[in-house]
Amino acid sequence: MLTISSKIHDSILNSTSHSKLHHDDKIYAVPEKDWVLKLLSWYDVNKRDLPWRRSKNPYAIWVSEVMLQQTRVETVIPYFERFMSLFPDLQTLATAPEEPVLKAWEGLGYYSRVRNLQEAARQVMERFDGQVPPDPKAFRSLKGVGAYICGAVLSIVFQIREPAVDGNVCRVFARFFGWDDPVGSTMLLKKAWQASMEQLAWLPDERVPDWTQGLMELGALVCIPRSARCGECPLADGCTARAQGKVEILPVRKPRKENQEIYRKALLLTDESGRVLLTQRPDKGLLANMWELPSFEQGFYDLEHVKYEPERSEQFRHVFSHLTWVVDVMPARIDGEKINPLEGSGRVAEESCQYGSDSGQRSWCDKEALSRLPMNNLTLKILKKYGVL
């Protein structure tokens, strides 16, 4: 049975406590809470100095949590710094045009995250007078704010007892308690949420943010997906997976669906002044509202004043989370009039030619436009490869 003195107990619970240990303090056992205290004191010593941890500004924490969805800390840091300097507060983000907002997210992926965030910022201005509501139900109602973001922001900023269960927390609990429910299942989520809530119920207010962040920090630094560092883990003693040799098989993961390949052809059309023709994608679905080369799945353009350069043609492969594009890029030059060669008159070689998923919005882009329009990484890679960027 583990025992701990009441004063040590208090000083771990309250990181700002300066109370001293007296010789007549009673010793009592708190075995069910011991692992919680160990995690908190581990976090006190091992927490990383991350940009968003220097702030208790709800907007800053919110931005960081949105960026961190399915995205690594090291990737997020420079984006976070830049985004906060461009859009330092909710009102700035709410009133900004979408284009520079998407541009600030360029390369991060999952672009609907930032479109939802901007929509949510506008909702906060309208519905909550510009203040992030310190209430789970109200905050959760905003666009792009799910159970995790809601718990993370409100517990970290306002010390509200709302669990934040992410992939890290699911992994830590699945191993510690030996749960074999698959990742992403309702059951595992529910169990983890409840386990976190049980601790939040008795922790003092000032430890609520540390509990939320400590659980995730342990999952990020020690209880990592592969090759877990159990030797450094403050919870190794009571860990079920450790005791049963199941650390490598927990949490159970469901097999992924196969990634389908989509073939496309893309037109890299440049004019005499070095401008390139881009199109904007529709405002829903994959890469919504981003700009890219005009592309299609079959056929090819046979256009007047256009000279193809098949010897410069190259193939690019781009892997998304759920599909893979295989793209043949066809470089070409146009001279003479600066019309949009893809508009009107249907001068397309094959009737079956489809304009992929472009929305019809097309534009000749000079250096200024290229630096302003948001593009995905494949488009950026192609433009760089051909020296347009």
Add this chain to the structure above:
DNA sequence: AATGCGTGGCC
């Protein structure tokens, strides 16, 4: 419940 939604790093 299952699927759509990006990207880069890791082994």
Add this chain to the structure above:
DNA sequence: TGGCCAAGCAT
């Protein structure tokens, strides 16, 4: 090097 994986949310 290709498959796996990372601080989720919407539908």
